[in-house]
Amino acid sequence: MATDTSYTVPLLINGEEVTTSTTFPVISPSTHKQIWQASSASLEDVQSAIAAAQAAFRPWAKTKPSARRAIFLKAADILQSRGDEFGKYMMQETGSETAFSSGFNIPLTVEMFRDVAGRVGTVVGSIPTCSQEGTAALVVKEPYGVILGIAPWNAPYILGVRSILYALAGGNTCILKGSELSPRCFWAIGSCLTEAGLPPGALNVLYHQAKDAAQITTALIENPSIKKVNFTGSTAVGRIIAQTAGKHLKPVLMELGGKASAIVLDDADLNKAATQCALGAFLHSGQICMATERILVHKDIKAQFIEAFTGAAEGIFGGDKPAPVLVASAGVEKNKRLITEAVQAGAKVIHGDHEKDEAHPETKEVSKTRMRPIIVDGVNKDMELYHAESFGPSVSIIEISTDDEAIEIANDTEYGLTGAVFTENLARGLRIARQIESGAVHINAMTVHDESNLPHGGAKMSGWGRFNGNWGIEEFLRLKTITYQE
Secondary structure: OOOOOOOEEOEEEOOEEEOOOOEEEEEOOOOOOEEEEEEOOOHHHHHHHHHHHHHHHHHHHOOOHHHHHHHHHHHHHHHHHOHHHHHHHHHHHHOOOHHHHHHHHHHHHHHHHHHHHOOOOOOOOEOOEOOOOOEEEEEEEEEOOEEEEEOOOOOHHHHHHHHHHHHHHOOOEEEEEOOOOOHHHHHHHHHHHHHOOOOOOOEEEEOOOHHHHHHHHHHHHHOOOEEEEEEEOOHHHHHHHHHHHHHOOOOEEEEOOOOEEEEEOOOOOHHHHHHHHHHHHHHHHHOOOOOEEEEEEEHHHHHHHHHHHHHHHHHHHOOOOOOOEOOOHHHHHHHHHHHHHHHHOOOEEEEOOOOOOOEOOOOOOEOOOEOOOEEEEOOOOOOHHHHOOOOOOEEEEEEEOOHHHHHHHHOOOOOOOOEEEEOOOHHHHHHHHHHOOOOOOEEOOOOOOOOOOOOEOOOHHHEEOOEOHHHHHHOOEEEEEEEEEO
């Protein structure tokens, strides 16, 4: 794919593309070479973006639903028409495969725009009956003001658009702070909405060099004009952002990490379970917060499942295919360490080789960002691999004997984002799903699941609040009670 190392990805402030004097290189995790550079926001750029969003708030809040709908529908058309271009940016910046970028991220983001476009006119208040004679009341829903959305690199279009679309639909204006690992993807979001006719200042897009993360993020959250923050990313960073927002009594919406368990019961369709678990564990090299990290398999079918599962993993992700790419070498190092320590404590690698260094498919040189899927059996709670989110292409097999044991192990984690249950007995699956402490459970499907019309969010250390659908819009509206004497 073509690259242009002289090109600088601009910021978007008040409807204008801003190229800064301070830039940082954007390195492809696939080739380890610079593909372009990006503008790095300063504290002055932060203030300019906030001022622009604040100035645009009242006019945007007064726009009719039909006007917002038209913009979102046009943005969907633009994104769809430029899907190949934008998909390539994601592949270059994050190392994703075509199926995940152009085949999944772009179409789902297009659908998100269209889904929300159809919902912008559905926000309604209420007229409750007051207890005092002669008094009437209105309960109205109003936008907060300026919303800060912070989105990660791993699914930049879905998660970037999600962080600002529901807020915009509710009449808020936004600042999108994108990851420095995929700035051109976040630029593309701003480009689509600007071309679609979003007023200047309604959306401002920032990114910055990694060393400025603390001061830029703190300056954004602390500014009085920022009324609510939403963050998608790791639990560790989410904790810092929530603490900073808490100091200033600002509400937050958090979608954080996960340690999803897939439960494979003794009556499961093994081929379906094996395929769905392979996809759930290794799609995008496991760099998805909903990825399957543990598979809890009933002892009576464990041997058959492992055979089917290793076959599915090899068939989908192995063979002559190049080793999958992780966005940074730290991810490979973390997974290798977790697996090595688990093996030293008694676990057994039953598929893959965690000690092997993978090579670049063209240069044949050792690549520090490539790692093939690893399946580890015999993992128990005395191992860090049992507890830690690996966020990489490794998955643990844990044997279970009963439904209650499966539920107990699935809940034995500080996370609670998603899960899966494989069974041919729907009542049994529903009974188990109701007892798992997570934001979603998928019966006979992989743990990775996101639809624009279904609420998405977590429990426990996986966060709180919900994106998507009307639930997502409601997150960015606050209630106001107005009473009057008749």
